[in-house]
Amino acid sequence: MPRTAHTLPLPGLSTTDDLDTVINWGLGADSTAYLAKMLTDPAAHGIDLERTAVLHMATGSEWPETRLLVEEFMLPLLREHGVRFVQLSRSGT
Template sequence: MARTMYAPPLPGLSATDGLDTVINWGLGADSTAYLARMLTAPAAHGIDLDRTAVLYMATGSEWPETRLLVEEFMLPLLREHGVRLVQLARNGHRKKDRFTVLDDSRWPERLIARGPWTLWDDLESVGTVPQQAGTRKCSLWAKGAVGDWWLAQVFGTRPFRQIMGFNADEARRCLRDETASKLPGRTGLYPLADWGWGRR
């Protein structure tokens, strides 16, 4: 059964009014380090929180410890600063199934770790296993495509910045992201690489 292509934002929030920066948050060490550092002085990092949304794409495969740490440390930090967190998930295997907005709030109370269709649902449906190297097809399918659908709907052809949490050891990922994007108006930014922050 087809689900709603796009759930409206929560009352008081608009998907388009003034929004010009999106921060991808994969819950990993890199993107979390960027968020925590940026929130020490948003303006000094070129961020206007009123014009920014943090995107999280739920795959249904996060470690329980990750969810606990996010809810104990990061969600209170996002609430303290009134950061808009948009949580998305796929509705099904096919592109036409589209996505669901699980939550859209400046005061997120919990991390919604699974949506209507998870990465494991998909792997089981096609009889395969997660990819460990190479082009990261699982990540592109479960996260990248979902985020791109939301971005295309929200921004259309308007210019916007998308901040990615690739670290300084991932120069090839930065270059691949910069050249592969097909979203009009998008400028990819890689602050951890610019700061020289590698995994160490």
């Protein structure tokens, strides 16, 4: 019996998008450092920012200080580089 792959749709992403890289960003120190490194010198890492999306799952348990720092530093950096940012959350979060 042939197997059929089923891809669940994600808001902001589709199977027809021309993406090479999806970066999972947990807002922690390691994933934030990785993301900042990719944004400041993408060519050195073989990353095409036009073909990159950053995915974040908002759990609702992020520290308030973390959210403030993300809004002040990282979101403007993503915006400056024109990187697609997709944030998912649980219903009601």
